[in-house]
Amino acid sequence: MSNWTEFKESDYLDWKLPMVEIFETVEGEGSAAGLPTIFVRVFHCNLRCTWCDTPYSYAPAKPEYEATIAEIIDRIKQYSSRRICFTGGEPLIHGEKSAALLLAMAHLEHIVDIHVETNGAIDLEPFTKLREDIPALNKKVRYVMDFKLPGSDEMDRMIVTNFNFLGEKDEIKFVIADDEDFQAAVIVVRSNVKKGQVLFSPVWETMPPKKLVGKVLAEKLVDVKVSLQLHKIIWDPEERGV
DSSP states (O other): OTTGGGOOHHHHTTOEEEEEEEEEEEOOSSTTTTSEEEEEEESOOSOOOTTOSOGGGSTTSOOSEEEEHHHHHHHHHTSOOSEEEEESSOTTTTTHHHHHHHHHHHTOTTOOEEEEEEOSSSOOHHHHHHHHHOHHHHHHEEEEEEOOOGGGTOGGGOOGGGGGGOOTTOEEEEEEOSHHHHHHHHHHHHHHOOSSEEEEEEOTTTSOHHHHHHHHHHTTOTTEEEOOOHHHHHSOTTOOOO
């Protein structure tokens, strides 16, 4: 991992990753919500959140296929969108292979933004260090860290030091399932967030969006953005590839 900055395309284009899907749609949440986006979803996750909406992206499910980085890049080139959502599962779980794919995507001239949907239980330091060292990554890559709360049953897996490595263009997402989650998120935000846009996203079945808005206003969280999942409004929540 210490030699990530020495990657050459001839070294990594043949590396294979387990894949779930690559498709084009509009981004469903966060600062890029509504913008046409290419989703690159890799397989495997180190968490098992109770409310996960992509259980097909980790065991006991199996990858849909394997693809080399070169094949993934060729597939991305088939789409016209200029933005990529690198997601999973957990997109950074493959270590140097994840880093190499990020670099290959950043080298695509037509791509202007790559947002990485990471789960808060992966050490971000080597990835953000790589971003600092390589201009293409620094220009295009931003991290959306999904910090897990009590309702996920995975809060104890969160790496709190990751907040030290996030920058102004990064985002921190909190999925709010209930009142306990909301209070936990408020404590984390006030204690740990240094840089980045904070997003509060409701679990629709247990935290109505209207209620979440009221709680954000009552708590005077003036810099928190309430983020709704557009794809669940536009399409059936169970529909894939949208």
